[in-house]
Amino acid sequence: xxxxxxxxxxxxxxxxxxxxxxxxxxxxxxxxxxxxxxxxxxxxxxxxxxxxxxxxxxxxxxxxxxxxxxxxxxxxxxxxxxxxxxxxxxxxxxxxxxxxxxxxxxxxxxxxxxxxxxxxxxxxxxxxxxxxxxxxxxxxxxxxxxxxxxxxxxxxxxxxxxxxxxxxxxxxxxxxxxxxxxxxxxxxxxxxxxxxxxxxxxxxxxxxxxxxxxxxxxxxxxxxxxxxxxxxxxxxxxxxxxxxxxxxxxxxxxxxxxxxxxxxx
Amino acid sequence: xxxxxxxxxxxxxxxxxxxxxxxxxxxxxxxxxxxxxxxxxxxxxxxxxxxxxxxxxxxxxxxxxxxxxxxxxxxxxxxxxxxxxxxxxxxxxxxxxxxxxxxxxxxxxxxxxxxxxxxxxxxxxxxxxxxxxxxxxxxxxxxxxxxxxxxxxxxxxxxxxxxxxxxxxxxxxxxxxxxxxxxxxxxxxxxxxxxxxx
Numbered sequence: 365x366x367x368x369x370x371x372x373x374x375x376x377x378x379x380x381x382x383x384x385x386x387x388x389x390x391x392x393x394x395x396x397x398x399x400x401x402x403x404x405x406x407x408x409x410x411x412x413x414x415x416x417x418x419x420x421x422x423x424x425x426x427x428x429x430x431x432x433x434x435x436x437x438x439x440x441x442x443x444x445x446x447x448x449x450x451x452x453x454x455x456x457x458x459x460x461x462x463x464x465x466x467x468x469x470x471x472x473x474x475x476x477x478x479x480x481x482x483x484x485x486x487x488x489x490x491x492x493x494x495x496x497x498x499x500x501x502x503x504x505x506x507x508x509x510x511x512x513x514x515x516x517x518x519x520x521x522x523x524x525x526x527x528x529x530x531x532x533x534x535x536x537x538x539x540x541x542x543x544x545x546x547x548x549x550x551x552x553x554x555x556x557x558x559x560x561x562x563x564x565x566x567x568x569x570x571x572x573x574x575x576x577x578x579x580x581x582x583x584x585x586x587x588x589x590x591x592x593x594x595x596x597x598x599x600x601x602x603x604x605x606x607x608x609x610x611x612x613x614x615x616x617x618x619x620x621x622x623x624x625x626x627x628x629x
Numbered sequence: 630x631x632x633x634x635x636x637x638x639x640x641x642x643x644x645x646x647x648x649x650x651x652x653x654x655x656x657x658x659x660x661x662x663x664x665x666x667x668x669x670x671x672x673x674x675x676x677x678x679x680x681x682x683x684x685x686x687x688x689x690x691x692x693x694x695x696x697x698x699x700x701x702x703x704x705x706x707x708x709x710x711x712x713x714x715x716x717x718x719x720x721x722x723x724x725x726x727x728x729x730x731x732x733x734x735x736x737x738x739x740x741x742x743x744x745x746x747x748x749x750x751x752x753x754x755x756x757x758x759x760x761x762x763x764x765x766x767x768x769x770x771x772x773x774x775x776x777x778x779x780x781x782x783x784x785x786x787x788x789x790x791x792x793x794x795x796x797x798x799x800x801x802x803x804x805x806x807x808x809x810x811x812x813x814x815x816x817x818x819x820x821x822x823x824x825x826x827x
Contacts, residue, residue, distance in 0.1 A: 375770070429775045429787070514773055514804075515666040580806055582696075582775025582789035 365422070374424040377520060384416045391454060394461025404452045411448030414440050415527055428513065429584040431575055432596040439600060441523055442500065443608045446530030450538045451615070487536055489543065489552050496533045497559040499525060500601075504563060506574050513577045537612055546620045553609040553616075564602030568595050660794070660803040660817045667793070667801035670694070672768045674731070677744035677757035684799055690727045691822055692795040693805075696774050698734035698786055699746040704807075705730075706750075708792065711811055713751035718815040722822045725797070728755040731768060733776055733788050735759045772801075794818065797825050 391408055417423060418440045427437040459467070473479055485491055502508060503522050512518045536542050537552050567574060573590045583593065670684040670692060693712055697705035709730065716723045730747050732738040738746075743757030759765075762778045769776035774789035792805035794817075802821060805814050 428773065510661075511666055514663060516773075518666075576806065580789060580791035580804065581773045582787050584775055584777070584787055586785055586787060 370422045372422065373420040374422055374428070375516065377420065380416065380419055384412060384420075387458075388412060390461040391457055392461070394454075394457035394459065397460045398457045400457055404454070404457075406452075407448045408452035408454050408457075411445045411450075411452065414448065415445040418445075419523055426584050428519075429578060429582055430588075431578050431593045432600060433584075434513075435597040435600045437523075438500075438503075438526055439604050441526040442530040443534075443604065446527065446534045447538070447608060447612070449531065450534040453539070455539075455541070486532065487542060489536065489548055492533050492536050493552055493555045496529060496556050499529050500560065501563055504567070509575055510577045513575075513581065534612070538615060540619070546616050549616050550613050553612045557606050557609045560605030561602050564598045564600070564605065567598030568602060569598075570594065658803060658817050658820070659813045660805055660809055662802065663793075663804050664800065664802050667773070668771055669801065670795045670799040671771070672758075672760075672764070674758040674760040674764060674768070675740065677740050677747060677759070679740050682756075682758065687727050687729070688799065689725075689797050691722075691725055691797055691818065691825075692799070693726065693728045694731065694772070694793040694795065695728065696731050696733050696769060696776070696789055698732050698788070699738050699742050700734065700784070701786070701788070704788070704790060708790075708807070709747070709750040709755065711814075712792065713755065714811050715814045715818065716751060716754050718811065719818060719822070722819060723754060725822060726754055726818070729758055730755060731758045731765065733765065733769070733786055734779055735762060735765055736779065794821070796821060 391412075395405060418427070418437045423433070423437065426433040428434070462470075474483070486495065503512060503526070512522045533552075533556075537549050540546070540549075543549055571591065573579065574594060576590075578593065579590055583590070585593075670687070673681070673683045676682045693716075695705075695708060695712065697708065699705075709728070712728050716726050716728060719726060728747075728751060730743070732743060738757070738759060740757070740759060743759060747755040747757040760768075766776050766778070769789075772791075772793055774791065775787045777787055779786055790807050793801060794803040794805065796802050803817060
């Protein structure tokens with residue numbers, strides 16, 4: 365398979381293509397008026413592109429037919445992609461690039477009481493931790509995972525929910541505009557590590573096949589046994605969960621150390 | 630009166646959770662039910678006798694769909710053998726059932742080879758289907774079955790282990806796994822055919 369064939373979406377999604385293109389256009393428009401660092405553009409581009417690549421190329425075929433590739437896809441959707449997007453601090457550029465009518469609509473929607481309540485609830489650090497870990501655990505429940513890998517609508521819902529939740533969680537954890545206290549943000553990132561390690565270890569140490577859907581639909585790497593595939597998948601969750609939080613915490617500490625110290629007296 | 634999580638309110642809550650999670654003690658099927666999760670049967674292929682066939686050709690039949698290839702060493706012959714036994718056990722209902730064996734190796738599996746292969750297992754009810762690479766890829770993709778066109782220098786063919794059951798209207802209903810016993814599958818198929826007669 366040549367590179368061009370790799371770029372053909374396995375299951376083309378109109379909504380992913382449109383959302384990616386519109387976000388990219390808004391960001392580019394905004395970056396023309398805002399003074400952005402090269403680093404910010406690079407992070408944003410890498411984050412957005414990674415979300416697109418894992419869902420809209422032939423990688424998606426392998427994610428549907430091998431558990432560890434699915435875990436890799438989830439890692440990008442829930443961790444890596446949103447992490448880079450948030451790290452770019454794109455708020456100003458996106459706001460500048462947004463059409464005026466759109467901005468008015470957002471202002472109107474965000475002014476509504478139910479929306480404000482929902483945002484307040486979802487952006488509470490405890491709720492964010494529960495939703496982040498809960499969502500990951502929910503999609504990995506064997507019975508739920510079975511149907512999610514079989515039904516394309518639930519499969520897309522899974523991928524969308526992971527990416528949006530990733531943006532929310534990392535947005536709150538890395539962005540001081542949403543939550544000022546660096547201690548709370550570090551605590552949030554620490555809190556999600558043990559449950560993810562536990563889920564990863566449970567998958568890794570299970571001696572039988574937890575996700576038979578991959579055997580039923582056919583595994584793409586014929587030389588790899590189902591349990592080995594499962595173990596690699598479990599190990600990825602186990603290792604990467606800790607890795608991403610550690611990187612996030614180091615970034616927060618680094619930024620805080622660079623802030624001028626304020627004395628009250 | 631006890632209350633809280635272990636009291637009356639707790640029990641009500643537990644019932645609600647069980648209802649929501651679909652914990653139904655009276656399970657209708659022993660096989661994995663997939664009603665509503667996979668699309669209806671739709672294809673346009675060539676049968677092992679050279680006839681162009683579509684899903685409409687098998688309208689009114691209970692369809693057992695399976696992907697494989699004639700050079701397959703273990704899984705395909707085992708699955709076809711099992712399916713032939715299952716259809717035998719359906720008795721008079723066997724005439725309302727068709728096993729569709731879709732080749733994943735259209736380059737090598739000629740119509741004659743397919744015909745010989747499927748009739749060796751069940752001449753009356755099994756039909757081999759072939760088509761172009763893209764026709765087969767589309768059908769496999771529709772049912773989330775693994776398929777990659779075979780490389781000329783390799784004998785490696787990826788294939789699924791699932792057997793898909795479609796009702797007489799072409800709706801995807803059940804998924805048979807290699808672990809399901811012949812008796813379990815035959816019972817559910819009989820049950821499905823009876824329910825469709827009503």
